[in-house]
Amino acid sequence: MEKLKSLFISLFVLLTFNSCDYISDFVDPEPTFDVTEDAGNLVINNYSDHALVLYHNGEPYKKIPNSATDFIIWLPNDNDMTFDLQLYKYDDVAPNFPANPDLTKVYKRWNINLSDSKDIEKRATWHITNNEAEINSGNLKFSYVGGTDYQVDVFLNNQNGAKIITLKPGDQYDKIVGIDYGAYTLHFRYWISDPNTPEGLQIKGWVEKEVVAGQEVDIWAVINSNRPEKHLFIPHYDQVNAVPDRRGSIKIINQYPEPIAIRANGRDIEELMYLDGDTQAASMLAYGDAIEFVLDENIYTLEATSITAGGTLATAVIDLSVGENAEWTIKVVDGTVVSEVVDPEPVVEEEEEETPPAESETTN
Incomplete structure (x- = not known):
């Protein structure tokens, strides 16, 4: 009887062990993601509600978690190349992460000439939305000249929309945000640092209008295949409350x-x-x-x-x-x-000097 009992126990252990191996062959391993770099030339803000994989030159480059926090990436560009960056949903390319995956599955795509510098001032931002209907991204370029104490946050579509960039005075030309093709209104929030407030900032106010053809309208950014880039000049809050028609x-x-x-x-x-x-x-x-x-x-x-x-x-x-x-x-x-x-230039008319009347000759 004891021998029969031992045999049943041995069979139970063996079957249990083998079944675990069998199950493990069909259960996907826990997803693993890369960690953000300390410095780089690209930051991805992932608002897609999906984990993503960045592909560069047809190869998987970074596995990005489902998080909107800054994910910093370093892509060397010493030859001043325009990169064709592609993002796939993690689940669409896992677990093998093949080279040159099916382009019909690409989630977002951006052609961008990244700086070959890790300076924060030259870092580009890629804002990833959950809009699955639009794949391609274009460029919003921002310039905010010095001469003011206020920093400015840029929001999409309303004051509670996604914040796509923060600019300090003097940020010009290299501040690029990649964004889905589409039409957006932009909203500028001006602030200064204040450690005595809950958010650590004191808000001065908002600018949400511009003047076009003499009329004050929303600040629009339209990005599409015909116009893949828009350059925006952000005014100083203290100087003007509407963006001038440029x-x-x-x-x-x-x-x-x-x-x-x-x-x-x-x-x-x-x-x-x-x-x-x-x-x-x-x-x-x-x-x-x-x-x-x-x-x-x-x-x-x-x-x-x-x-x-x-x-x-x-x-x-x-x-x-x-x-x-x-x-x-x-x-x-x-x-x-x-x-x-x-090509007319502004003409400043000079006042003509009046010629004094000629003195009449007197005949003696």
Whole structure:
């Protein structure tokens, strides 16, 4: 009897041990994630409600937990390259994390030229939303000049929306935020440090409007494939309570006998223009077209090319100021392409000195 009892116990232990091995073969291991770097050139804020995997050059680079806290990454870029960064949901590529996974499963994608520096001032931010309908990300670039004591937080869509960046006076040009293609209103909150308050800051106030064509409206940022980047100049709270209109216009008149295409600073001008509605193919002008392109204040190198034959027909440089209405005409005179630019500058009229009346001659 004792031998039979021992046999049953041995069989029970053996079966239990083997069944554990069997079960373990079908149970996914506990997910493991990378930890944030101490310094880097990219920070990811993950608001997606998913754990993510960052792919770079087709290979898994970082496994990112489901957390909106700053996740800092270092991607060396000594060759000044534009990276094609891809984020996949962790569950879509686990457990093997293959190279070059199926692009139809990519969750977010961003083409970005990252700085080859670990300086905080040059660090880009990628804001990851839970919008699964939009894959591509564009750039919001911020400039906040010095001369004030207030820092500023930028929020999306309302005062309680996602905070995408904090800027201190003097932050310019290198402050880039990657964000889903779409239309957003921006809200600027101004504050100074104050250790005596619960949040450690004293709020000065908000700026949520800008002036466009003489009207005060919401501050809009529209990012899409035609306009993948927008540069925003944030005003000082003490100086102005509305963001000034920083746009002018260039009317381009095509008197060349064939259709032409217009590029500005190396890009199709439709990618830079402001227009309600679809801007696709707006860079193409037929003979007789006179199209007004509303653009940000900037210096523009313009190029007109032939759609049929290719090659550059004419070039022009226009230093566009706020509120300025410049013109560029492309035409043919005696078989030669002629480029005419009207680039008016503010004219300050000088008061003419009055010529004193001539003294009458007296005849003795």
